[in-house]
Amino acid sequence: MVYGQQTASQTETVLKAENVNVYYGNFLALKGIYLDIPKNKVTAFIGPSGCGKSTLLRCYNRLNDLIPIFRLEGLITYHNNDLYAKDIDPVQVRRRIGMVFQRPNPFPKSIYENIAFGARINGYKGDMDELVERSLKQAALWDEVKDKLKQSGLALSGGQQQRLCIARAIALQPDVVLMDEPCSALDPISTLKVEELIHQLKENYTIVIVTHNMQQASRVADLTAFFNVTATEKGNRQGYLVECDRTEVIFQNPKQEATMEYVSGRFG
Ligand SMILES: Nc1ncnc2c1ncn2[C@@H]1O[C@H](COP(=O)(O)OP(=O)(O)OP(=O)(O)O)[C@@H](O)[C@H]1O
Ligand SMILES: [Mg+2]
Known part of the structure:
Protein backbone atom coordinates (compact mmCIF):
# COMPACT_ATOMS: atom_id res chain seq x y z
CA MET A 1 0.00 0.00 0.00
CA VAL A 2 1.10 3.54 -0.63
CA TYR A 3 1.29 5.98 2.22
CA GLY A 4 1.28 9.77 1.91
CA GLN A 5 4.50 11.26 3.23
CA GLN A 6 2.89 13.98 5.29
CA THR A 7 0.74 11.83 7.50
CA ALA A 8 3.00 9.73 9.63
CA SER A 9 5.84 12.16 10.04
CA GLN A 10 3.96 15.26 11.18
CA THR A 11 1.53 14.07 13.83
CA GLU A 12 1.42 11.52 16.58
CA THR A 13 -0.04 8.15 15.65
CA VAL A 14 -2.84 7.00 17.93
CA LEU A 15 -3.72 3.66 16.34
CA LYS A 16 -1.37 1.66 14.19
CA ALA A 17 -2.06 -1.55 12.28
CA GLU A 18 0.93 -3.60 11.23
CA ASN A 19 0.42 -6.51 8.90
CA VAL A 20 -3.04 -7.22 10.28
CA ASN A 21 -5.03 -10.16 9.00
CA VAL A 22 -8.58 -10.69 10.24
CA TYR A 23 -10.34 -14.03 10.02
CA TYR A 24 -13.92 -15.05 10.66
CA GLY A 25 -13.43 -18.80 11.10
CA ASN A 26 -11.40 -19.87 8.04
CA PHE A 27 -12.45 -16.83 6.03
CA LEU A 28 -9.72 -14.21 5.66
CA ALA A 29 -11.78 -11.01 5.63
CA LEU A 30 -8.93 -8.49 5.76
CA LYS A 31 -5.40 -9.14 4.55
CA GLY A 32 -2.09 -7.44 5.27
CA SER A 49 -19.48 -3.30 0.52
CA GLY A 50 -17.76 -6.25 2.17
CA CYS A 51 -14.20 -4.90 1.89
CA GLY A 52 -13.81 -4.94 5.69
CA LYS A 53 -14.25 -1.31 6.76
CA SER A 54 -16.50 -2.15 9.72
CA THR A 55 -14.33 -5.13 10.56
CA LEU A 56 -11.22 -2.96 10.91
CA LEU A 57 -13.13 -0.30 12.82
CA ARG A 58 -14.35 -2.91 15.31
CA CYS A 59 -10.79 -4.21 15.72
CA TYR A 60 -9.80 -0.81 17.09
CA ASN A 61 -12.04 -1.03 20.13
CA ARG A 62 -12.03 -4.81 20.44
CA LEU A 63 -15.69 -5.08 19.60
CA ASN A 64 -14.93 -8.09 17.41
CA ASP A 65 -13.93 -9.98 20.57
CA LEU A 66 -17.65 -10.54 21.02
CA ILE A 67 -17.71 -12.62 17.79
CA PRO A 68 -16.51 -16.14 18.71
CA ILE A 69 -15.10 -16.98 15.24
CA PHE A 70 -13.11 -13.71 15.01
CA ARG A 71 -9.31 -14.02 14.96
CA LEU A 72 -6.66 -11.37 14.45
CA GLU A 73 -3.07 -11.82 13.31
CA GLY A 74 -0.44 -9.10 13.27
CA LEU A 75 -0.26 -6.09 15.54
CA ILE A 76 -2.58 -3.22 16.41
CA THR A 77 -1.08 -0.68 18.76
CA TYR A 78 -2.84 2.08 20.64
CA HIS A 79 -0.39 4.81 21.71
CA ASN A 80 2.36 2.26 21.07
CA ASN A 81 0.81 -0.42 23.32
CA ASP A 82 -0.29 -3.75 21.89
CA LEU A 83 -4.09 -3.47 21.94
CA TYR A 84 -4.49 -7.25 22.02
CA ALA A 85 -1.95 -7.96 24.78
CA LYS A 86 -3.18 -10.34 27.48
CA ASP A 87 -3.22 -7.70 30.21
CA ILE A 88 -5.41 -5.25 28.25
CA ASP A 89 -9.00 -5.02 29.49
CA PRO A 90 -11.37 -4.68 26.48
CA VAL A 91 -13.89 -2.79 28.63
CA GLN A 92 -11.29 -0.11 29.36
CA VAL A 93 -10.36 -0.03 25.68
CA ARG A 94 -13.99 0.67 24.75
CA ARG A 95 -14.09 3.52 27.28
CA ARG A 96 -11.07 5.17 25.63
CA ILE A 97 -12.16 4.30 22.10
CA GLY A 98 -15.87 5.03 21.74
CA MET A 99 -18.17 4.00 18.92
CA VAL A 100 -21.16 5.51 17.14
CA PHE A 101 -23.19 3.13 14.99
CA GLN A 102 -25.09 3.40 11.74
CA ARG A 103 -28.53 3.40 13.35
CA PRO A 104 -28.92 5.81 16.25
CA ASN A 105 -29.36 3.61 19.32
CA PRO A 106 -30.24 5.74 22.36
CA PHE A 107 -31.06 3.87 25.56
CA PRO A 108 -34.83 3.76 26.28
CA LYS A 109 -34.22 6.34 28.98
CA SER A 110 -34.46 10.10 29.34
CA ILE A 111 -32.15 12.38 27.37
CA TYR A 112 -30.40 13.20 30.65
CA GLU A 113 -29.97 9.54 31.59
CA ASN A 114 -28.63 8.66 28.16
CA ILE A 115 -25.57 10.68 29.12
CA ALA A 116 -25.53 10.12 32.88
CA PHE A 117 -26.05 6.35 32.87
CA GLY A 118 -22.82 5.42 31.12
CA ALA A 119 -20.83 8.02 33.02
CA ARG A 120 -22.16 6.72 36.33
CA ILE A 121 -21.38 3.05 35.65
CA ASN A 122 -17.92 4.12 34.55
CA GLY A 123 -17.41 5.67 37.96
CA TYR A 124 -17.84 9.36 37.11
CA LYS A 125 -17.85 11.27 40.41
CA GLY A 126 -18.07 14.88 39.19
CA ASP A 127 -21.08 17.17 38.76
CA MET A 128 -23.49 15.16 36.61
CA ASP A 129 -25.62 18.14 35.52
CA GLU A 130 -22.49 19.84 34.30
CA LEU A 131 -21.32 16.73 32.40
CA VAL A 132 -24.71 16.32 30.73
CA GLU A 133 -24.77 19.97 29.66
CA ARG A 134 -21.18 19.97 28.43
CA SER A 135 -21.60 16.73 26.45
CA LEU A 136 -24.83 17.91 24.83
CA LYS A 137 -23.20 21.22 23.96
CA GLN A 138 -20.20 19.47 22.44
CA ALA A 139 -22.61 17.37 20.38
CA ALA A 140 -24.43 20.53 19.19
CA LEU A 141 -27.70 19.29 20.70
CA TRP A 142 -28.04 21.33 23.91
CA ASP A 143 -30.14 24.17 22.52
CA GLU A 144 -32.64 21.72 21.06
CA VAL A 145 -33.10 19.62 24.21
CA LYS A 146 -32.24 21.78 27.24
CA ASP A 147 -35.91 22.26 28.13
CA LYS A 148 -36.83 18.59 27.86
CA LEU A 149 -34.01 16.64 29.43
CA LYS A 150 -36.49 14.34 31.20
CA GLN A 151 -38.11 13.26 27.93
CA SER A 152 -37.22 9.94 26.36
CA GLY A 153 -34.21 9.92 24.06
CA LEU A 154 -36.30 7.80 21.72
CA ALA A 155 -38.74 10.70 21.23
CA LEU A 156 -36.09 12.73 19.40
CA SER A 157 -35.75 12.84 15.62
CA GLY A 158 -33.24 10.49 13.98
CA GLY A 159 -30.66 13.23 13.54
CA GLN A 160 -31.10 14.36 17.14
CA GLN A 161 -30.85 10.75 18.35
CA GLN A 162 -27.57 10.36 16.49
CA ARG A 163 -26.19 13.53 18.09
CA LEU A 164 -27.40 12.18 21.46
CA CYS A 165 -25.41 9.00 20.80
CA ILE A 166 -22.37 11.12 19.97
CA ALA A 167 -22.93 13.09 23.21
CA ARG A 168 -23.16 9.79 25.10
CA ALA A 169 -19.91 8.61 23.54
CA ILE A 170 -18.00 11.81 24.32
CA ALA A 171 -19.38 12.04 27.88
CA LEU A 172 -17.04 9.17 28.74
CA GLN A 173 -14.18 11.44 27.67
CA PRO A 174 -12.77 9.04 25.14
CA ASP A 175 -9.61 9.59 23.20
CA VAL A 176 -10.89 8.19 19.90
CA VAL A 177 -14.40 8.15 18.42
CA LEU A 178 -15.14 5.50 15.80
CA MET A 179 -18.16 6.13 13.58
CA ASP A 180 -19.59 3.46 11.31
CA GLU A 181 -21.70 5.20 8.65
CA PRO A 182 -23.13 7.59 11.26
CA CYS A 183 -25.20 9.57 8.76
CA SER A 184 -26.58 6.85 6.53
CA ALA A 185 -29.96 6.90 8.31
CA LEU A 186 -30.15 10.71 8.41
CA ASP A 187 -31.66 13.37 6.17
CA PRO A 188 -29.32 15.89 4.46
CA ILE A 189 -29.77 18.63 7.08
CA SER A 190 -29.06 16.31 10.01
CA THR A 191 -26.14 14.91 8.04
CA LEU A 192 -24.64 18.37 7.66
CA LYS A 193 -25.11 18.99 11.41
CA VAL A 194 -23.28 15.78 12.25
CA GLU A 195 -20.53 16.67 9.76
CA GLU A 196 -20.08 20.12 11.34
CA LEU A 197 -19.93 18.39 14.68
CA ILE A 198 -17.24 15.98 13.47
CA HIS A 199 -15.28 18.98 12.28
CA GLN A 200 -15.40 20.54 15.74
CA LEU A 201 -14.76 17.29 17.59
CA LYS A 202 -11.39 16.70 15.99
CA GLU A 203 -10.00 19.55 18.10
CA ASN A 204 -10.26 17.17 21.04
CA THR A 224 -8.96 8.89 3.42
CA ALA A 225 -8.22 5.18 3.26
CA PHE A 226 -9.57 3.28 0.25
CA GLY A 239 -10.55 -7.15 1.76
CA TYR A 240 -7.35 -5.12 1.62
CA LEU A 241 -6.19 -1.54 1.88
CA VAL A 242 -5.37 -0.01 -1.50
CA GLU A 243 -3.99 3.31 -0.28
CA CYS A 244 -4.34 5.96 2.39
CA ASP A 245 -3.42 9.56 1.83
CA ARG A 246 -4.58 13.11 2.36
CA THR A 247 -8.21 13.30 1.26
CA GLU A 248 -7.56 15.70 -1.61
CA VAL A 249 -4.89 13.37 -2.97
CA ILE A 250 -7.24 10.37 -2.82
CA PHE A 251 -9.97 12.31 -4.62
CA GLN A 252 -7.90 14.21 -7.15
CA ASN A 253 -4.63 12.45 -7.70
CA PRO A 254 -4.49 8.98 -6.13
CA LYS A 255 -1.55 6.72 -6.80
CA GLN A 256 -3.67 3.71 -7.73
CA GLU A 257 -5.94 3.48 -10.75
CA ALA A 258 -8.55 1.53 -8.76
CA THR A 259 -8.87 4.41 -6.30
CA MET A 260 -9.56 6.90 -9.10
CA GLU A 261 -12.16 4.57 -10.57
CA TYR A 262 -13.89 4.19 -7.24
CA VAL A 263 -13.95 7.83 -6.19
CA SER A 264 -15.13 8.94 -9.63
CA GLY A 265 -17.90 6.35 -9.67
CA ARG A 266 -16.43 4.31 -12.56
CA PHE A 267 -16.19 1.21 -10.39
CA GLY A 268 -17.12 -2.45 -10.94
N1 LIG B 1 -19.62 -11.60 12.31
C1 LIG B 1 -19.19 -12.03 11.12
N2 LIG B 1 -19.08 -13.34 10.88
C2 LIG B 1 -18.62 -13.80 9.68
N3 LIG B 1 -18.26 -13.00 8.66
C3 LIG B 1 -18.35 -11.69 8.85
C4 LIG B 1 -18.81 -11.12 10.08
N4 LIG B 1 -18.80 -9.77 9.97
C5 LIG B 1 -18.35 -9.52 8.73
N5 LIG B 1 -18.08 -10.66 8.05
C6 LIG B 1 -17.57 -10.75 6.67
O1 LIG B 1 -16.37 -10.01 6.57
C7 LIG B 1 -16.32 -9.28 5.35
C8 LIG B 1 -16.15 -7.79 5.67
O2 LIG B 1 -17.35 -7.33 6.28
P1 LIG B 1 -17.52 -5.84 6.83
O3 LIG B 1 -18.84 -5.78 7.49
O4 LIG B 1 -16.33 -5.48 7.61
O5 LIG B 1 -17.52 -5.02 5.46
P2 LIG B 1 -17.82 -3.48 5.18
O6 LIG B 1 -16.70 -2.98 4.34
O7 LIG B 1 -18.10 -2.79 6.46
O8 LIG B 1 -19.15 -3.55 4.27
P3 LIG B 1 -20.41 -2.54 4.20
O9 LIG B 1 -19.94 -1.38 3.39
O10 LIG B 1 -21.45 -3.35 3.50
O11 LIG B 1 -20.80 -2.18 5.62
C9 LIG B 1 -17.60 -9.61 4.59
O12 LIG B 1 -17.31 -10.63 3.67
C10 LIG B 1 -18.53 -10.11 5.68
O13 LIG B 1 -19.45 -11.05 5.17
MG1 LIG C 1 -19.79 -1.86 7.27
Missing part, protein backbone atom coordinates in the same frame (compact mmCIF):
# COMPACT_ATOMS: atom_id res chain seq x y z
CA ILE A 33 -3.30 -4.13 6.65
CA TYR A 34 -0.72 -1.46 7.47
CA LEU A 35 -2.34 1.80 8.54
CA ASP A 36 -1.64 4.72 10.87
CA ILE A 37 -4.47 6.75 12.41
CA PRO A 38 -3.10 10.20 13.35
CA LYS A 39 -4.11 12.16 16.44
CA ASN A 40 -6.74 14.93 16.21
CA LYS A 41 -7.51 14.18 12.59
CA VAL A 42 -10.51 12.69 10.84
CA THR A 43 -9.67 9.56 8.88
CA ALA A 44 -12.35 8.22 6.53
CA PHE A 45 -12.64 4.58 5.41
CA ILE A 46 -14.20 4.17 1.98
CA GLY A 47 -14.62 1.17 -0.32
CA PRO A 48 -17.18 -1.27 -1.70
CA TYR A 205 -10.63 13.71 19.60
CA THR A 206 -9.19 11.41 17.00
CA ILE A 207 -11.96 10.30 14.66
CA VAL A 208 -12.31 7.39 12.26
CA ILE A 209 -15.43 7.40 10.12
CA VAL A 210 -16.71 4.80 7.67
CA THR A 211 -18.78 6.30 4.88
CA HIS A 212 -20.25 5.32 1.53
CA ASN A 213 -20.79 8.98 0.77
CA MET A 214 -17.87 10.34 -1.26
CA GLN A 215 -18.93 13.95 -0.70
CA GLN A 216 -18.99 13.30 3.01
CA ALA A 217 -15.47 11.88 2.98
CA SER A 218 -14.21 14.86 1.02
CA ARG A 219 -16.01 17.29 3.34
CA VAL A 220 -15.01 15.87 6.72
CA ALA A 221 -11.87 13.79 6.39
CA ASP A 222 -8.26 14.93 6.56
CA LEU A 223 -7.13 11.50 5.41
CA PHE A 227 -10.23 -0.44 0.76
CA ASN A 228 -11.11 -2.92 -1.95
CA VAL A 229 -11.98 -6.61 -2.31
CA THR A 230 -10.44 -9.28 -4.49
CA ALA A 231 -11.98 -12.61 -5.34
CA THR A 232 -9.65 -15.50 -4.43
CA GLU A 233 -9.56 -18.85 -6.31
CA LYS A 234 -11.83 -20.34 -3.69
CA GLY A 235 -14.40 -17.66 -4.44
CA ASN A 236 -13.80 -15.82 -1.17
CA ARG A 237 -13.83 -12.05 -1.22
CA GLN A 238 -10.78 -10.74 0.59
Whole structure:
Protein backbone atom coordinates (compact mmCIF):
# COMPACT_ATOMS: atom_id res chain seq x y z
CA MET A 1 0.00 0.00 0.00
CA VAL A 2 1.10 3.54 -0.63
CA TYR A 3 1.29 5.98 2.22
CA GLY A 4 1.28 9.77 1.91
CA GLN A 5 4.50 11.26 3.23
CA GLN A 6 2.89 13.98 5.29
CA THR A 7 0.74 11.83 7.50
CA ALA A 8 3.00 9.73 9.63
CA SER A 9 5.84 12.16 10.04
CA GLN A 10 3.96 15.26 11.18
CA THR A 11 1.53 14.07 13.83
CA GLU A 12 1.42 11.52 16.58
CA THR A 13 -0.04 8.15 15.65
CA VAL A 14 -2.84 7.00 17.93
CA LEU A 15 -3.72 3.66 16.34
CA LYS A 16 -1.37 1.66 14.19
CA ALA A 17 -2.06 -1.55 12.28
CA GLU A 18 0.93 -3.60 11.23
CA ASN A 19 0.42 -6.51 8.90
CA VAL A 20 -3.04 -7.22 10.28
CA ASN A 21 -5.03 -10.16 9.00
CA VAL A 22 -8.58 -10.69 10.24
CA TYR A 23 -10.34 -14.03 10.02
CA TYR A 24 -13.92 -15.05 10.66
CA GLY A 25 -13.43 -18.80 11.10
CA ASN A 26 -11.40 -19.87 8.04
CA PHE A 27 -12.45 -16.83 6.03
CA LEU A 28 -9.72 -14.21 5.66
CA ALA A 29 -11.78 -11.01 5.63
CA LEU A 30 -8.93 -8.49 5.76
CA LYS A 31 -5.40 -9.14 4.55
CA GLY A 32 -2.09 -7.44 5.27
CA ILE A 33 -3.30 -4.13 6.65
CA TYR A 34 -0.72 -1.46 7.47
CA LEU A 35 -2.34 1.80 8.54
CA ASP A 36 -1.64 4.72 10.87
CA ILE A 37 -4.47 6.75 12.41
CA PRO A 38 -3.10 10.20 13.35
CA LYS A 39 -4.11 12.16 16.44
CA ASN A 40 -6.74 14.93 16.21
CA LYS A 41 -7.51 14.18 12.59
CA VAL A 42 -10.51 12.69 10.84
CA THR A 43 -9.67 9.56 8.88
CA ALA A 44 -12.35 8.22 6.53
CA PHE A 45 -12.64 4.58 5.41
CA ILE A 46 -14.20 4.17 1.98
CA GLY A 47 -14.62 1.17 -0.32
CA PRO A 48 -17.18 -1.27 -1.70
CA SER A 49 -19.48 -3.30 0.52
CA GLY A 50 -17.76 -6.25 2.17
CA CYS A 51 -14.20 -4.90 1.89
CA GLY A 52 -13.81 -4.94 5.69
CA LYS A 53 -14.25 -1.31 6.76
CA SER A 54 -16.50 -2.15 9.72
CA THR A 55 -14.33 -5.13 10.56
CA LEU A 56 -11.22 -2.96 10.91
CA LEU A 57 -13.13 -0.30 12.82
CA ARG A 58 -14.35 -2.91 15.31
CA CYS A 59 -10.79 -4.21 15.72
CA TYR A 60 -9.80 -0.81 17.09
CA ASN A 61 -12.04 -1.03 20.13
CA ARG A 62 -12.03 -4.81 20.44
CA LEU A 63 -15.69 -5.08 19.60
CA ASN A 64 -14.93 -8.09 17.41
CA ASP A 65 -13.93 -9.98 20.57
CA LEU A 66 -17.65 -10.54 21.02
CA ILE A 67 -17.71 -12.62 17.79
CA PRO A 68 -16.51 -16.14 18.71
CA ILE A 69 -15.10 -16.98 15.24
CA PHE A 70 -13.11 -13.71 15.01
CA ARG A 71 -9.31 -14.02 14.96
CA LEU A 72 -6.66 -11.37 14.45
CA GLU A 73 -3.07 -11.82 13.31
CA GLY A 74 -0.44 -9.10 13.27
CA LEU A 75 -0.26 -6.09 15.54
CA ILE A 76 -2.58 -3.22 16.41
CA THR A 77 -1.08 -0.68 18.76
CA TYR A 78 -2.84 2.08 20.64
CA HIS A 79 -0.39 4.81 21.71
CA ASN A 80 2.36 2.26 21.07
CA ASN A 81 0.81 -0.42 23.32
CA ASP A 82 -0.29 -3.75 21.89
CA LEU A 83 -4.09 -3.47 21.94
CA TYR A 84 -4.49 -7.25 22.02
CA ALA A 85 -1.95 -7.96 24.78
CA LYS A 86 -3.18 -10.34 27.48
CA ASP A 87 -3.22 -7.70 30.21
CA ILE A 88 -5.41 -5.25 28.25
CA ASP A 89 -9.00 -5.02 29.49
CA PRO A 90 -11.37 -4.68 26.48
CA VAL A 91 -13.89 -2.79 28.63
CA GLN A 92 -11.29 -0.11 29.36
CA VAL A 93 -10.36 -0.03 25.68
CA ARG A 94 -13.99 0.67 24.75
CA ARG A 95 -14.09 3.52 27.28
CA ARG A 96 -11.07 5.17 25.63
CA ILE A 97 -12.16 4.30 22.10
CA GLY A 98 -15.87 5.03 21.74
CA MET A 99 -18.17 4.00 18.92
CA VAL A 100 -21.16 5.51 17.14
CA PHE A 101 -23.19 3.13 14.99
CA GLN A 102 -25.09 3.40 11.74
CA ARG A 103 -28.53 3.40 13.35
CA PRO A 104 -28.92 5.81 16.25
CA ASN A 105 -29.36 3.61 19.32
CA PRO A 106 -30.24 5.74 22.36
CA PHE A 107 -31.06 3.87 25.56
CA PRO A 108 -34.83 3.76 26.28
CA LYS A 109 -34.22 6.34 28.98
CA SER A 110 -34.46 10.10 29.34
CA ILE A 111 -32.15 12.38 27.37
CA TYR A 112 -30.40 13.20 30.65
CA GLU A 113 -29.97 9.54 31.59
CA ASN A 114 -28.63 8.66 28.16
CA ILE A 115 -25.57 10.68 29.12
CA ALA A 116 -25.53 10.12 32.88
CA PHE A 117 -26.05 6.35 32.87
CA GLY A 118 -22.82 5.42 31.12
CA ALA A 119 -20.83 8.02 33.02
CA ARG A 120 -22.16 6.72 36.33
CA ILE A 121 -21.38 3.05 35.65
CA ASN A 122 -17.92 4.12 34.55
CA GLY A 123 -17.41 5.67 37.96
CA TYR A 124 -17.84 9.36 37.11
CA LYS A 125 -17.85 11.27 40.41
CA GLY A 126 -18.07 14.88 39.19
CA ASP A 127 -21.08 17.17 38.76
CA MET A 128 -23.49 15.16 36.61
CA ASP A 129 -25.62 18.14 35.52
CA GLU A 130 -22.49 19.84 34.30
CA LEU A 131 -21.32 16.73 32.40
CA VAL A 132 -24.71 16.32 30.73
CA GLU A 133 -24.77 19.97 29.66
CA ARG A 134 -21.18 19.97 28.43
CA SER A 135 -21.60 16.73 26.45
CA LEU A 136 -24.83 17.91 24.83
CA LYS A 137 -23.20 21.22 23.96
CA GLN A 138 -20.20 19.47 22.44
CA ALA A 139 -22.61 17.37 20.38
CA ALA A 140 -24.43 20.53 19.19
CA LEU A 141 -27.70 19.29 20.70
CA TRP A 142 -28.04 21.33 23.91
CA ASP A 143 -30.14 24.17 22.52
CA GLU A 144 -32.64 21.72 21.06
CA VAL A 145 -33.10 19.62 24.21
CA LYS A 146 -32.24 21.78 27.24
CA ASP A 147 -35.91 22.26 28.13
CA LYS A 148 -36.83 18.59 27.86
CA LEU A 149 -34.01 16.64 29.43
CA LYS A 150 -36.49 14.34 31.20
CA GLN A 151 -38.11 13.26 27.93
CA SER A 152 -37.22 9.94 26.36
CA GLY A 153 -34.21 9.92 24.06
CA LEU A 154 -36.30 7.80 21.72
CA ALA A 155 -38.74 10.70 21.23
CA LEU A 156 -36.09 12.73 19.40
CA SER A 157 -35.75 12.84 15.62
CA GLY A 158 -33.24 10.49 13.98
CA GLY A 159 -30.66 13.23 13.54
CA GLN A 160 -31.10 14.36 17.14
CA GLN A 161 -30.85 10.75 18.35
CA GLN A 162 -27.57 10.36 16.49
CA ARG A 163 -26.19 13.53 18.09
CA LEU A 164 -27.40 12.18 21.46
CA CYS A 165 -25.41 9.00 20.80
CA ILE A 166 -22.37 11.12 19.97
CA ALA A 167 -22.93 13.09 23.21
CA ARG A 168 -23.16 9.79 25.10
CA ALA A 169 -19.91 8.61 23.54
CA ILE A 170 -18.00 11.81 24.32
CA ALA A 171 -19.38 12.04 27.88
CA LEU A 172 -17.04 9.17 28.74
CA GLN A 173 -14.18 11.44 27.67
CA PRO A 174 -12.77 9.04 25.14
CA ASP A 175 -9.61 9.59 23.20
CA VAL A 176 -10.89 8.19 19.90
CA VAL A 177 -14.40 8.15 18.42
CA LEU A 178 -15.14 5.50 15.80
CA MET A 179 -18.16 6.13 13.58
CA ASP A 180 -19.59 3.46 11.31
CA GLU A 181 -21.70 5.20 8.65
CA PRO A 182 -23.13 7.59 11.26
CA CYS A 183 -25.20 9.57 8.76
CA SER A 184 -26.58 6.85 6.53
CA ALA A 185 -29.96 6.90 8.31
CA LEU A 186 -30.15 10.71 8.41
CA ASP A 187 -31.66 13.37 6.17
CA PRO A 188 -29.32 15.89 4.46
CA ILE A 189 -29.77 18.63 7.08
CA SER A 190 -29.06 16.31 10.01
CA THR A 191 -26.14 14.91 8.04
CA LEU A 192 -24.64 18.37 7.66
CA LYS A 193 -25.11 18.99 11.41
CA VAL A 194 -23.28 15.78 12.25
CA GLU A 195 -20.53 16.67 9.76
CA GLU A 196 -20.08 20.12 11.34
CA LEU A 197 -19.93 18.39 14.68
CA ILE A 198 -17.24 15.98 13.47
CA HIS A 199 -15.28 18.98 12.28
CA GLN A 200 -15.40 20.54 15.74
CA LEU A 201 -14.76 17.29 17.59
CA LYS A 202 -11.39 16.70 15.99
CA GLU A 203 -10.00 19.55 18.10
CA ASN A 204 -10.26 17.17 21.04
CA TYR A 205 -10.63 13.71 19.60
CA THR A 206 -9.19 11.41 17.00
CA ILE A 207 -11.96 10.30 14.66
CA VAL A 208 -12.31 7.39 12.26
CA ILE A 209 -15.43 7.40 10.12
CA VAL A 210 -16.71 4.80 7.67
CA THR A 211 -18.78 6.30 4.88
CA HIS A 212 -20.25 5.32 1.53
CA ASN A 213 -20.79 8.98 0.77
CA MET A 214 -17.87 10.34 -1.26
CA GLN A 215 -18.93 13.95 -0.70
CA GLN A 216 -18.99 13.30 3.01
CA ALA A 217 -15.47 11.88 2.98
CA SER A 218 -14.21 14.86 1.02
CA ARG A 219 -16.01 17.29 3.34
CA VAL A 220 -15.01 15.87 6.72
CA ALA A 221 -11.87 13.79 6.39
CA ASP A 222 -8.26 14.93 6.56
CA LEU A 223 -7.13 11.50 5.41
CA THR A 224 -8.96 8.89 3.42
CA ALA A 225 -8.22 5.18 3.26
CA PHE A 226 -9.57 3.28 0.25
CA PHE A 227 -10.23 -0.44 0.76
CA ASN A 228 -11.11 -2.92 -1.95
CA VAL A 229 -11.98 -6.61 -2.31
CA THR A 230 -10.44 -9.28 -4.49
CA ALA A 231 -11.98 -12.61 -5.34
CA THR A 232 -9.65 -15.50 -4.43
CA GLU A 233 -9.56 -18.85 -6.31
CA LYS A 234 -11.83 -20.34 -3.69
CA GLY A 235 -14.40 -17.66 -4.44
CA ASN A 236 -13.80 -15.82 -1.17
CA ARG A 237 -13.83 -12.05 -1.22
CA GLN A 238 -10.78 -10.74 0.59
CA GLY A 239 -10.55 -7.15 1.76
CA TYR A 240 -7.35 -5.12 1.62
CA LEU A 241 -6.19 -1.54 1.88
CA VAL A 242 -5.37 -0.01 -1.50
CA GLU A 243 -3.99 3.31 -0.28
CA CYS A 244 -4.34 5.96 2.39
CA ASP A 245 -3.42 9.56 1.83
CA ARG A 246 -4.58 13.11 2.36
CA THR A 247 -8.21 13.30 1.26
CA GLU A 248 -7.56 15.70 -1.61
CA VAL A 249 -4.89 13.37 -2.97
CA ILE A 250 -7.24 10.37 -2.82
CA PHE A 251 -9.97 12.31 -4.62
CA GLN A 252 -7.90 14.21 -7.15
CA ASN A 253 -4.63 12.45 -7.70
CA PRO A 254 -4.49 8.98 -6.13
CA LYS A 255 -1.55 6.72 -6.80
CA GLN A 256 -3.67 3.71 -7.73
CA GLU A 257 -5.94 3.48 -10.75
CA ALA A 258 -8.55 1.53 -8.76
CA THR A 259 -8.87 4.41 -6.30
CA MET A 260 -9.56 6.90 -9.10
CA GLU A 261 -12.16 4.57 -10.57
CA TYR A 262 -13.89 4.19 -7.24
CA VAL A 263 -13.95 7.83 -6.19
CA SER A 264 -15.13 8.94 -9.63
CA GLY A 265 -17.90 6.35 -9.67
CA ARG A 266 -16.43 4.31 -12.56
CA PHE A 267 -16.19 1.21 -10.39
CA GLY A 268 -17.12 -2.45 -10.94
N1 LIG B 1 -19.62 -11.60 12.31
C1 LIG B 1 -19.19 -12.03 11.12
N2 LIG B 1 -19.08 -13.34 10.88
C2 LIG B 1 -18.62 -13.80 9.68
N3 LIG B 1 -18.26 -13.00 8.66
C3 LIG B 1 -18.35 -11.69 8.85
C4 LIG B 1 -18.81 -11.12 10.08
N4 LIG B 1 -18.80 -9.77 9.97
C5 LIG B 1 -18.35 -9.52 8.73
N5 LIG B 1 -18.08 -10.66 8.05
C6 LIG B 1 -17.57 -10.75 6.67
O1 LIG B 1 -16.37 -10.01 6.57
C7 LIG B 1 -16.32 -9.28 5.35
C8 LIG B 1 -16.15 -7.79 5.67
O2 LIG B 1 -17.35 -7.33 6.28
P1 LIG B 1 -17.52 -5.84 6.83
O3 LIG B 1 -18.84 -5.78 7.49
O4 LIG B 1 -16.33 -5.48 7.61
O5 LIG B 1 -17.52 -5.02 5.46
P2 LIG B 1 -17.82 -3.48 5.18
O6 LIG B 1 -16.70 -2.98 4.34
O7 LIG B 1 -18.10 -2.79 6.46
O8 LIG B 1 -19.15 -3.55 4.27
P3 LIG B 1 -20.41 -2.54 4.20
O9 LIG B 1 -19.94 -1.38 3.39
O10 LIG B 1 -21.45 -3.35 3.50
O11 LIG B 1 -20.80 -2.18 5.62
C9 LIG B 1 -17.60 -9.61 4.59
O12 LIG B 1 -17.31 -10.63 3.67
C10 LIG B 1 -18.53 -10.11 5.68
O13 LIG B 1 -19.45 -11.05 5.17
MG1 LIG C 1 -19.79 -1.86 7.27
